[in-house]
Amino acid sequence: MKAQAVINKDFTVSNVDKRVFGSFLEHMGRAVYTGIYEPAHETADKNGFRQDVLEYVRDLDMPIVRYPGGNFVSAYRWEDGIGPREERPVRLDLAWRTRETNQVGVNEFADWAKLAKTEMMLAMNLGSRGLDDARNFLEYCNHPSGTYWSDLRAKHGYKDPHNVRIWCLGNELDGPWQVGHKSAAEYGHLANEVSKAFKYFDKTLETVACGSSNDKMKSYPEWEATVLDQAYESVDYISLHKYFGNEEQDTLNYFAKAMDLDRYIVTVGGIIDYIKAKKRSKRDVKICFDEWNVWYHDRKEDGERIASWNWPEAPALLEEVYNLEDALFVASLLNVFIRRSDRVKIACMAQLVNVIAPILTRTDGPAWRQTIYYPLQLASKYGRGTALNVSASGPTYDCEVAQDVPYLDISAVLHEGGRSIAIFAVNRSVDQSLDLSVALQGFKNVKIEKHTIMTGEDLRARNTVDAQHTVVPRDGSGLGLTDEGAVAGKLPPKSYHFILLSVATA
Structure with missing residues (x-):
């Protein structure tokens, strides 16, 4: 099979x-406890943070991390997590039982976050x-001193404000499963009022309103x-959220689901444009895709476990x-975010450690990088700059998700x-090479x-605690330059x- 692409400066x-290469930490499962925080671990620092995990996070060059939820946040009292640890209450988390x-x-x-850079x-x-609790949270985090909440922060050992610049106005409040679920009209009013109040405090703050939990919501x-x-x-x-899976065990159909992500972004972009025109506004609202990942391998079993267990701890x-x-597949999703960088300005792979995550840990044991860690790492390190419009042509296929x-x-x-x-390319074919030519x-x-290439004979190959480097990037081969300066060569299947590339523009 032959494919061509053209890139014009x-x-x-x-x-x-x-920030499109960000991530997410929720108080859920072992994401926090024995994920980033395990005081008894041999690598733990004086604050209880696992240094092995921090090293992997820093190697991602992670620009932003969303916290503390997720469904968890919709019944969370932030005041429970401040002050002396021995005085903090134990609470029931309704989201994950x-x-x-x-x-x-x-x-x-x-x-x-400072240690993780x-x-x-x-x-x-x-x-x-609601509004007052959110306003107090902001004052505790961002006001320098001289008020109740800012002075309380200083009393807790943090004289300097945290100066958090971006705030999520709740989580998935369109979802009936959410504690405090609201109608769109109820939520829109509340989000507007909270956002206004935050900008009365500091007009340079950025706020994120909840969009749909996924594009299948009624x-x-x-x-x-x-x-x-x-x-x-x-x-x-x-904000937009979407998770993907290969429940059908159909690889080509699975890979095509990246087109669902693209359609989702295009549709919501159109809604933004419609409301902007309706309002005669000069402002541009952007997309924050603050939850996305693959999630299907054990999803049904985990749901059954949650329903049956009796309030365990982490x-x-x-x-x-x-x-x-x-x-x-994750590499293709990252390609979508790059190609739609005019719309999507923030995206968070959910989550960062242990829970549907690129990093796994063992309690009292090692940490290791999952297969999906590497495309995120390469995109984060080399995907920053100006996205170029790549005109590509070549063979296509039809499947349940999409045609062509x-x-x-x-x-x-x-x-x-x-x-x-930086060029990021995936050959979706499971059995045929692509003869690729990229004109510059x-x-x-x-x-x-x-x-750099990631490939292998076995699509089901995984990295485990006992075999941590089964699927890793390796030096590629088979690409060269034609006399006309095009990049050409074979991309193996899957x-x-x-x-x-190093280039000159003049």
């Missing part, structure tokens, strides 16, 4: 916001609570239109073990300064500086490629 999409000890709260998360994105409880896409109709002039982002939950197939699905999935980013280009227009002195 003048045909750009948008700047790729680095567990006991929350509150040994980690906003201050500990702030400490961890990441920005905090805090979510507030707009399910069981209220989608009317939910987005109703919420934005009320809050468009106040909020900065509308139980193992949703600890998906990902395979090569999942890594290739291209076997070649590709994105490209021109790095700052214009001296290098407007670039000179092209050189292939790096070629493979992901990162190609770094």
